[in-house]
Amino acid sequence: MxxxxxxxxxxxxxxxxxxxxxxxxxxxxxxxxxxxxxxxxxxxxxxxxxxxxxxxxxxxxxxxxxxxxxxxxxxxxxxxQHTITGWPGGKPGTGNFMRPARELPYPKRIIVFSPHPDDDVISMGGTIARLVKQGHEVHVAYETSGNIAVGDEEVTRFMHFINGFDQLFCKNTGSDNGSVISDMYLKVKEFLKNKKPGQPDSKDVLTIKGLIRRGEARTACSYNGIPLSRVHFLDLPFYESGTIEKLPMTEKDVNIVQELLREVRPHQIYVAADLADPHGTHRKCTDAVLAAVDEAKRNGESWLDDCRIWMYRGAWDEWAIEDIEMCVPMSPEELRQKRMAILKHSSQMESAPFLGNDERLFWQRAEDRNRATAALYESLGLTSYEAMEAFVRYKL
Structure with missing residues (x-):
């Protein structure tokens, strides 16, 4: 598909x-x-x-x-000028005159689909914070576990912590958890010690790496004021190959996305369109969302009549300025908040396996891109902002 x-x-x-x-x-x-x-x-x-x-x-x-x-x-x-808005969810009480996002309904139910557990804040962290601040019901759906993008040293660090926790607390209380933790600690330690270059991780190690990324995503969402009840981990099956080469995207992936859409019935959907992702995960994640939307359209699901879809780009590329249909400005303080949300994903900093040939960290790439967009608008004679996040609308 x-x-x-x-x-x-x-x-x-x-x-x-x-x-x-x-x-x-x-x-x-x-x-x-x-x-x-x-x-x-x-x-x-x-x-x-x-x-x-x-x-x-x-x-x-x-x-x-x-x-x-x-x-x-x-x-x-x-x-x-009319692409620029500080109200990405629409500004109540002002009408829809020449604004990218419509005023009503307000507040809106919104789903931000994030291919990996950090693309949301890297690509549109400022817009997410603005949507939350302006009273919308923001959900974040992490489409894949992102487990292969965690270094082995992160697993070792977390296993040291949980084993130490076991030593200090569980065994002193006679809990049965102690033997489980000790056994897993030794098993993982032995696997990593003997792991060969290029060897796929064991199922246990992949599970731990997925838990690490879940914890970081929850922390970033909490930092942005998103309740954990609105944080969704979809774990789309196509990603779980355990290697860089992913499985084909199938109906199983689409069905998982469909269930969330029917549960939330969103008024706005944000989807990744950063198809320069070198490993193809973004493309498959986007295809899964759009296939689910197309299925809802074929089925005549009523929520779709009141829904708008916006496409964002992330760490690799940005929309051409003549293509941009909504651009959300950020102040220096808001850009700093975005940076802090990205930094909550600590496993994706210096030790991340897939930073690529670009030596900049993800928060640096994001800031450089957002500042460049603002500078381009300024050079054309528009208002000077610290940074801007850009979107293109997907027409249903």
Whole structure:
């Protein structure tokens, strides 16, 4: 099962300096892309572009078609301005005029689907904190256990702790748990001692690694004010191969997602679209969610009529600015809060096995990306923010 993500998201044609001769192909998105291209090429804010700038770039027909350089600049500037919102769940009492997210219903039930137990805060931690603060019922669904992305030293550290806990408390009280813990401690210790390079982990070690990531995810959610009753661990079966190479995504994965959607009946869904993930997990997780949504649509499930889906990107890539349909700004304090939530996932810092060729840690990648988005908006002449998180809407 492999869905075509771009069939339901409106991506702008990428302007390369030449306009089609056929003006019927000059869509609003192409025109916006052309104005952004010229603004960046000349390093001038959009509202400072002149008729001479357009003519020198061979784009005088674009200004003629839109009335004047002034009219064209205003049109492009307004289009970008209206993507910015501090109310990603909609602002009550203001109507829906030119806002990315509708006002009602309020508060909304929201599900953030996170492929791994940290993609939520890496990709949209600022938006999550904003949604919680603004009174929405935010659920986070961790689609996979993320167990293979935990280093062996983390297992050793946690096993030392629980064995020490056993020595100090369980055995002194005569609890039967003591022998279970001691036996498991010795079993895991022996396995890791004899583990060969590239050897898959045992089921027990994978379980412990999954528990480590669950604990970190719960801590990060609590930090953001999300009750643990709204934290869901889906453990999609396709991921549980124990190796980098994953199993095919099947109906079993889709059914698990369907059950959660029917339970929560969300008004907003946030889904990962960071398909640059080198191991393919994000693609399969996204396909599982969209397949579940398509099934709900075929079944005529009523909750879907009042639901909107937003796509985010994460540690590897960001949406092109002409594609962005909602951009949530962050203050320096909010960006710091996002960083702290990411740092709750301590197993994914320096010792994480899959940081890739990029030597920056995940919180550094996220901050650099969010600051770059804000800087790009600023360079085009819009309000200066510390950082911004970007989204594209998936059309049902």
């Amino acid at each position: 492999n869905l075509h993500l771009t069939d339901n998201i409106e991506l702008a044609p990428k302007f390369d300096g030449m306009l089609p001769d056929d003006t019927s192909l000059w869509t609003d998105r192409l025109v916006l892309s052309a104005v952004i291209w010229l603004s960046r090429k000349l390093d001038k804010p959009i509202l400072k572009l002149t008729s001479r700038d357009y003519k020198d770039a061979g784009l005088e027909l674009l200004t003629d078609y839109n009335g004047s350089a002034y009219d064209l600049n205003i049109k492009a500037f307004d289009a970008l």
